[in-house]
Amino acid sequence: MKVVVIDDEESLTERLRRSLTRKEHEVEVFYSLKDAREGLEGTEEPMVVLLDHDFGGAGEQDQKGYDLCGWLRETHPFGLLLPIIYLTGRELPDRFLQQQRRDPFVHPTAYLSKDQLASEQDLLPNLLKRYEGQFERIRELFEKQSAQQALIAFRDMEPEDFDTYEVE
């Protein structure tokens, strides 16, 4: 499964790269929103995106991960169904909820606060595993047929095992 990691913190991206590669994912890392835009321009292939919120470290104070999220939703053929896992730092969830209400078509698929990466439930690996379960089929559809076909298969991928809540 292809996992795209977009974060300006190298200590984190290197660790993610190592552990995800070990699980035989294909990992691609971008350190800034600009690089990600350039690197992902025109991409149609299925992927899971891990996206950070704050890119001040990359000199991008005027943009947030959110902006890239909107761009991906617009440009990638999977649109709203592209799995984007948003890694949040010190921001509180209510801020994201507000944003989500304002911009219902831009939001990430899941929010994961960075401190939750250390949780016993292994949230990130489990989330990825869940996507992976269907990923092969999607990839095949994508390669043999079209992004549209693969998109339909993506709809079945709805993680239920987590303690989650709906946003009205």
Place this chain on the structure above:
Amino acid sequence: MFMIYEKVKYLEGDECLPISQNAEQWKELATLFEDVIHELNQPVANIGIDASDAIYCLDKGDVEGLRESLDSLRLAVQDLGERIGAYKALTQRSRSEETIRVRDIVDDVEKVLRRRADKAKVKLDIQLSDDNQFNRVLSVKGDPFLFRMAIRNLVHNAIEASNDPSIPPDRRHVIIRGIHSPSEDSQTFPHGSVLIYVRDEGPGIPPKIRKRIFERGFTTKQGGRGLGLGLSLVQSVAESCGGKVGMRDVNPGAEFWLQFPAARHRENHERRYDNEGGRYRR
């Protein structure tokens, strides 16, 4: 769509803490917590990835991978330890009035704000004239907690101002300067004073709002990023220590200054070892 947030409980609008007469303490705590969360999130995330990776390797019987992830885990824990160390000083609140070296205070502030500054690509430049012509170590008397808080708020504001998207990289530096001013005649500063300047080359402060910046609750920061308590806190610290605070225009940017009574002569004239001459001097 779903969100993963098992353990985070968040406050609804009316549950939020009111800004009461304790606003200043509350604000200090809030900034401190925010700083702490900001600092600790990263190593905690790294530890999480490494630990989960180690367990994965163990299950697979991959000894080499296990060693690699444990080595990485150790580095992440070291990093966490260092970051926590920077906060230790902040928790030490003295009971008595003590003579404090300005350098120690500024170093503590630098430690807690360094990463924030790095993130904003802002350079912190510290210039303390400990070797001034009077051979006086810059020192003040009082509660180090309060001094730290005041200086930290000024430096914090300066970093935020420099981090404005309109500010180019070559203007992203903050200068923290400390000097001793000898005038001993005045009533307010019988032993002279210590002046601390915090200067940035950010957008500066528009004349229209200059009168109001020290007001409690005045902020230009949108979206709840500022409570407008920083400068009012600095002012009350300055007053409670018998000092003063002010700002002046610099072009480009802003410069805030704090003036505190210097510690008394005797205490102030710590005997210092003169490296060059190899003897003690006053």
